[in-house]
Amino acid sequence: MKQPATIQSLDEAMPSRRGLNRAQSVAETIKDWIIDRGLAPGDRLPQEPQLMADLGASKGTIREALKVLETQGLVRMRTGPGGGAFITDVGDDLAGALLANHFFFKQVSIADIYRLRILLEPQLVKDLASHISSAQIAELRDRMSTYREPPASIEEEREQRTAELEFHEALASMSKNPLLGFICGFLARLLKDLAVCRRIYDKPNPELRESGLSYQEQLIAALSAGDASTAHTVMQDHMRTAQKIMLAQEAEITRAFLSM
Amino acid sequence: MKQPATIQSLDEAMPSRRGLNRAQSVAETIKDWIIDRGLAPGDRLPQEPQLMADLGASKGTIREALKVLETQGLVRMRTGPGGGAFITDVGDDLAGALLANHFFFKQVSIADIYRLRILLEPQLVKDLASHISSAQIAELRDRMSTYREPPASIEEEREQRTAELEFHEALASMSKNPLLGFICGFLARLLKDLAVCRRIYDKPNPELRESGLSYQEQLIAALSAGDASTAHTVMQDHMRTAQKIMLAQEAEITRAFLSM
DNA sequence: AGATATTTGTTCGTATGTATT
């Protein structure tokens, strides 16, 4: 059954969106559609000509509105026959990118990040111990093998440091608590992206590396044994030493900066 | 003379942005400009005709790109002479709304939220104790007066509960750690929306209220005395009690986020 | 206070690219 036109009622159904221009207003209207028609990821929105008719807006405006939804990660556009705008789940990485924008102009220090990591990461693995699967443990073991051997070059040094952070991202993605998982993943991502950290990672740092390696072994052992409290302790120790090392490095680098 | 293929030169001027369409690619390019030209909030981007020339894109495309940046909260558009796209700070509320979108289809439980609050809020006030100003303490005292007296109706009950969460948002906004502050604020916001949408707080709950009142007095006392460890303990106790009470009424957040 | 110039906002018509059949 086709439901032809809620057409011109829309211009009136839509008046009281103060402060927004047409495209944003259209985007909000489409959002409302999604809500009260209960559309789920995978469902398709009407096509552009249809939207133009239904919302009484031109192509350009419709496109701007869809762009809004797309950058919010709510829909994904596809070309070709059968194409159009599809409702999609908002991926962690996109949400992380958006959130990273928020901290674009704020100064987030390494100290700020580690203050959170020290609190959250131990809790994360503590919860994880009770429900982690053997397949997931295997995945963690697999990641570890990446940096089995000491780095031979600066590039390898940085690669290993990145891999270590991705180990934490993997842990985060396994959490049953979406909030906790997302935040831990985001913190790891911030460390990966932060300019200051990049400089830190450029120098060899065997101390941090060895600490990382031994803790990971202990952590995996504790996780596969389902030993929550040991996992918690191991992670906490690791975070504390990592914090110390990173803060020392940060201080050193800023000192080097000042002397220029 | 018409120049048919501006498109060609663009593919070369703007290489290696795989998978993105033109508007998104343009948006990324503009972002890069912002970064390496060191543009700060308040600075202005070139105007549309200029951007069209510089990026070799049509007006519609430029507008889509600017729309992307606008919905990400990175720029704000203004009409009229001297108007254009202005770099802007990304407000906490917008970032929160975007992040809330991310949890639109996920199920976040009250248990999930409180697991984080128990860890983070105590740390927040502990840090706060060392640098809070007397003006800020006055503001907190002022907020408390809102719910001095027991609620007379269901509506007042809910209002007081909201005010209590806004007390936490105020605390969060005072943090010197932007990450910690943002996350605590976001958690309070989640609970607030949860309250509005799911009517969890509709029943009178004198136990929670009294616990809240007495803890706030103790907290403010500790903060104005600069007593970090007491502030930490007080908040931790409060969070634990609140968690117990709330878990009794545990319900899951489903949708209701998008309307923000 | 009002006219005007400047700049974004919106629309239409059309052409091109791309994936499905």
Add this chain to the structure above:
DNA sequence: TAATACATACGAACAAATATC
């Protein structure tokens, strides 16, 4: 291979908002 259906992009014109004189 050709035909189709859809998004994607261009360009020109017009409408609305707003600062300046």
